[in-house]
Amino acid sequence: MIELPLFLVPGAPLALLILFALPQARATARALVPVAPLPALLAALAPVAPPPLALDWLLLGTRLALTETGATFLAFSALLWALAGWGAERLLVRDPARDRFSVCLLLAMTGNLGLLVAQDLGSFYAFFAMMSLASWGLVLHGGGAAQVFAGRIYIAFAILGEVALFAGLAMGAFATGTYMLADLAQPGVPPLALALVAVGFLIKLGAVPLHLWLPLAHSAAPAPASAVLSGAMLKAGLFGLMTVLPLGAVVAPEAGALLAAMAVAGLLIAPLLGLVQGDPKAVLAYSSIGQMSLMALGLGVGLAAPEAWPAIAVALVLLAAHHAFAKAALFLGVPVVWATGIGWPRALVLGAMALPAAALIGLPGTSGGLAKDAIKTAVAVGPGAWAFWLAPALFAASLGTACLMLRAFALLAAAPIRAEVPRGVALPFAVAVGLGVAGLALIPVPTHAAKAAVPSDLLPLAMAAALAALTLAAVRLARVRLVPPAPGGLLAAFEQVPVPAPVLALPAPERRGRALAPRRRRRPDGLAQSGGLAILGMAAALALAAVMLPEPAGSANPTSGAPAPAAAPAQSPAAGD
Amino acid sequence: MTDTSLLVLLPFLAALAATIHARGAAGWGLAGTVASAGLAAHLALSVHASGPASIAIGGWAAPLGITLRADGLAALMIAMTALVGLGVCVQALAAWGLRPTAVEDPRRARMRMGFWPLWLSTLAALNGLYLSGDLFNLYVTFEILGLAAVGLTALSGTRRALRAAFDYLVAGLAGSLLLLLGVALAYAAAGRVDLGVLPLLADSAAGRIAIALIVSGVGLKAALFPLHFWMPAAHSSAAPAASAILSALVVKGALYLALRLLLEGGLVADALRWGLICLGAGGMAWGSVCALRADRLKLLVAYSTVAQIGLIMLAISVAGDPLTGTAWQAAALLMLSHALAKAAMFLAVGRIAEELGHDRISGLNRSDLRPGAAEFAFAIAAISLIGLPPTAGFVGKWVLIDGLIGQGAWPVVALVLTGTVLSVAYLSRVVSRCLRGGPHIAPGARRPPWRAGDVAAIGLAFTALFMGLLSAAPLALLNGPLLS
Amino acid sequence: MIETWLPVAILMTSLGVAPVILMIPDGARTLRTTVNLAAASVKVCLVGWLAWQVARGTDFEARLPVAPGLDLVLQADALSVLFLALSAVLWFLTTIYAVGYLEGGTDRSRFFGFFSLCVAATVGIAMSGNLFTFLIFFEVLTLATWPLVVHRGSAEAHRAGRIYLAYTLGGGLALTLGTIWLYALAGDVTFTPQGTLGNLPAEHPVTLRIIFLLLIAGVGVKAALVPLHGWLPISMVAPAPVSALLHAVAVVKAGAFGIMRIVYDVFGVETTQALGLAMPLAAAAAVTIIWGSLRALTQDDLKKRLAYSTVSQVSYITLGVALISPVAAIGGLAHLIHQGIMKITLFLAAGNFAEGQGVKKVSQMDGMGRLMPGATLAFTVGALGMIGVPPLAGFVSKWYLAAGGLDAQAPLVIALLAGSSLMNAAYFLPILHRAWFRPPPETPAPRLRRIGWMLAVPPAITAGLILAAGLLANAPFSPLGWTRFIVSLEYI
């Protein structure tokens, strides 16, 4: 197999981007979007990792390399981006602004793929920012009020994250004296720097309470965008944290506890909020929050118990890959549901969607089962004191996911058909489902020997089903009608629809008159009358002053009053005095 | 040093010739001016090369005889007069022609025949004044200067000009009287009237009063606030070329004498300094305020002269001992820059008024006719008057403030800066209106073709502008020893 | 080896051309444009040659004695070349733009004449070898800009002109006074790396502090340090090329450049710190950064928003200088170039919006991405660069400034930069949102005029420069590389 240069990973989508600048080439470019991540995929799947690349002239000295973890992330991200590109091409086939979407997609793709191979701070940060900002365009694409609001919240959080990341990276770079990302994990980096970097990544990861943007954005963006947002980009945050945190090297119980607390909060809050949503994509988004919190939990444990980290790292990679495929398949399924009429076609679609859903819930035999088992096993090694509540938390997570899936399916089943959604979206969805099923086998993931399935694994699903049935019954009996709240939780209170154009800058009041010219008089030259007075006054004043003033000191001229020099006038012309 | 006396005699003879041969007045005038300029250049060069020189007229040395003294200061002033004179001559030639034409406007002929003798007399008187080393002789030159200047004021023959000329005449005579009284008193107090007498005058009250009277007379002739009452009307109602001469050159004679008095009077002058500083500051303030309120362009320019004279007087009054300080050089430089800039300004204003038919400031941007060259000259001259780099005014103010800082005279520094701000305020009134354009002006703006008057104004303005970069030359002249 | 002709030639390519252009009749468009562009291209070539020679270590100096102890000195060091290159390249681009912009306008010869004069003044400022020369060109810049501010001739323009003049001449006065005082104290104040004052600071600490204050107040007006910034937003009534080149680049940069010269080459970094002057200066810069951003948030007028953004961004340069750290200095110096190309891009694009669609307010920007994609793209690049998004130029300077803040033991700088970036985003991103993601108004205003290549190409080039300056930051001849070279001279 030929060796693929690493710069092609971000370079291919960028090159395609340039093609978009030419109006004549746009049709071709559009068709090529799905294959843009291909080099990345090849690089990730290559039996021998491509050699590192040093471009000293680029940015602050760019270093590209593919680590083992990076390869996994790169592989599933590339696949997801390809799927999203394909899905978007089919979904937005009639959208006049589809080129704009493609451009944003390509930019975000470049960023996401690039950051996975970037080894130095400058290029990592650049790719990260590129991804974040370009995703803004993905969120905003629909152009409705919800999108505008979601976009505003999204970009606010994104910029906040960028700024925190910038500050943290700058401090870290100053402390270590190098520009290498991996050096941040070395001891000696100030905690504040790490905290800032972590905040930047946690925002991206969607950890509670920095998650507020996530449900909004996911539900507002078109489905393929949601797929990558949830499947690939959230993982970028995870990837960042795994890279820069001194995991496995230092014991930081406080930081670990804080992270774990955030994670547990996410595990509990996400299902509660998600269940009351009325939009299937929002429900799926909340499920993402739950899943990402699970990964954050792993990080927290890793910080608190370094000895557990190697196992946790493996589990996290598994979890990330599995979640990426499953969630992408679910998101891509949403428009397919919309496009199919109620009846057997929809049942068929929902049936297909059930596969990734099952994986998400963690049913044994699925990728999810494998991953969850891995994380459970790994976490169990963690600090002894934590064991008491870790297990219930994990169970709550599974239960929550199951409930959310049921809720999502219920909503999807009842979703009205949308005529504007083209049917062509089914094909990418099918591929995605296939990937969801076979996914972990295709990409280079660390191996984990799952323990045999036990019936208790089905407990969350069963309990969720029971709860759902109970709720349904209660609702029917009590004849209450649930009004789903808007996505966004607390922030919904701030949404203003529609936003009138605010009058921000009042015009300055007109200045009358001129600033520098005082009021003018008719005849400014009527002074001659008093001129005589002025002459007299001046002369008198000076004369009196001359009389009154004491003789200036030192004027005692000895020659004063003396007769003039001898009388003979000099005849020479040069005579002066 | 033959040329020294020729500097006086030649213009004088040319004036006689222009008087007698009225038809060829312009030719005589031109010849006299150019010859005088050549002599001035020669004088400046020789003073620069071989130092100051003096000549005892008739072979009778002072104090019996009269000595002509050409030192750096005098040479600079003479060169300044020549330079401005050349510019004004171009304008006068352009306005009133060189020779009578077959069918001629009588006013034009009258101006031509009247202007040249008067100008040549002014030139002779100024040169004589700068060269003179004798108090009584200075008085006599002031007399010629005053009469010729009144003539120049009245030249345009309008009612307003005649009225102003009369006021000027009366004020000038009063000034001469004070001067004469002072000279007489000095003679009585010290027994002689050559300039060497000045240091002796401090010893007696009579001598000090003599100085006081001379300063009063000089102040009146220099239009020093509050004795400037005659001046704005006179300078604003004369013909452009005449205004330029009056404002740029004639008042400089008196200022020069004031500078000489304070430089050579030494200790006598100490008592006067603070009084003169107050008057200078008052002049700057009052002139600026009046300029801000003026509604006519010429009046504004005339009031700006009041303010500038205040500034120069300020510089003169802080001029310390010429051997140690350099502040007095600032006064000379400021005079030079003011002469060039103010002449350019009056010529430019004359051109603007000629093209627009009026000189109301508020009407400057109301017409689609744009005398762009003249306005440009005005703007450049304004920059020089304000004292912005790289003009001569800037270097003058630099030397002045440098000297003031050296003396620790911070209040005076503040005064100078305030004066600068005020000059920006009133001059920008005009210049901003020259920058018109945009929607309220018809697109087909007419630009009158260039005239020689524009060339004269621009030439003088640019001389003022670049004089700053070339101030090494005047300062080299001033750095030579002074004669006293 | 000391060469004389090159600095003079570089100055004359605009100073000598200015009167020629002023004399060209208004209608002779081709002649004027030819003269203009020829001069501008010659200047670019000469500056390139100069940069090459300076890098090789040749000394350049031209000297004209004005008065005893006062010399007019043109010289070229690395710092000069930085500013020279900026003004030369951007002059060329802006001239092209201005030719297109003023098509059919009045008083074009006056405009281009003064435009050249402004550039001449900028070039003079860049190459001045002592404080006196600097002062002269600084004031010439003030005067030459005024007619451009007032160019439109409306009442509003005149008001802006008055305010501009009041501010800048007031500053000029302070600068003049400070300069004269310093000359009285120290003799000829030649710009020398590490300062020129010798042991004066030990003798006159208080006086020197006052002088520093006067000098900084003088140049601070042009550098738009709060509270001396009032003229800048008001001057935005000027035509777009003027706002672009002068207010974004020449005038404010002249001020920032002056601060550099005063801190580095007059007082020297050590003296500045020893006199306790660095901290107040940094504080002033910080206040300006915050205040400018805050004011920009509430502006609806596009150019005013950009103007306040300029106020904020230019102080990054001051901050970099005032932090007294080589790293921060690199950031500040690089920002001199970076901010220049970014802001000029923004202004040129804004000018295109106004010319093409009559859009002058942020609230009218809806759908501009569809109506004028090229200009909007350039604007986007500029805005993102301003926010500090990598890999654009702004990121590089912010990165070095942040590191410099840490280096100078002022970690608050990071908070400042973070806050400023947030606010930059807050006032730029809504514009981008409107432009790209809002539909154009139902009845879009009729297209005012076609945006010809002369208007379209310059912003595109500068946008490309923004990208290049960021991407190729580590390359030897990038602005960053050059500033490293300069800083290695200032801090030994």
Added chain:
Amino acid sequence: MIVFDLMLAAAILVAGWSALSAPDRTGAIAGFLVFGLLVALSWVRLDAPDVALAEAAIGSGLTGALMLRAAGRMAPPAADRVPRAQRAAAALLACGLAGGLAVAVMDLPGATIVYDPLVRADLGQSGVSNPVTAVLLNFRAWDTLLEMAVLLAALVLVAALGPRGTPRPARLGPLYTPFLRIMAPLSVLVAGHLLWLGATAPGGAFQAGAVLCGGLLALYFGGALRPAAVPAGPLWALCAAGVAVFAAAALAAEVLTGTLLAYPDGADKIWILAIEGGLTVSIGATLLLLFTGLRQGGARA
């Protein structure tokens, strides 16, 4: 004599006051004339007959005549009330000035006048024995030259401002003609005499010129002389001639001796007389023209 002097001083003051306070112009001019005569008298008392003569002839006589002529051509003065406060201030300031001057005069140190011994020592070399003439035309001839320029400048000024037409005095009766027949030659004679006298005794070009002008004026009033009828050139040339001679002599002296206005040794008197002759003619003509107010360009309508 002291009584006479005191009375004279008081009379001068009274005359000045009456000139200032007269309600109409004619009265004021009359006061001025008296004032001038009294001042001339006081010059005589001060042993300065030259000055007395000049004052009487020019300062009082000619000026008074000019004023009378001008007053006849002007509208009556407007009632221009000067505010009381202004008057009071003026009086106060005048008193202050006078007081200062008085102090100065009292305080005069009695400085030695350096000129007396110098003039006395050099009189022998000046070519004339009248010290006044020696000073005027030799020691300080430069001043005199410039004073002639003043006169000429005044003439040019009057020419530039002068009225459009010149007065045409009526031809006087037959009684006047015989008087003129004596007067005119006599004035020429007296002028010549004064001119010649100037070398040794009080007299000289100014006095001679004044007398000459008196004679010319007599002719003018008699109608015998009508400057307006004379072509402009010659009259102007006459005015300028004397000054031109003076200036030319100055330059010629420079050529001959190397110093401006330094007459060749031994020939001082000749030179001085020649110059004075020119000056006399010039002064006479100038004063006449000043009086008649000829416009430049003369009779050219």
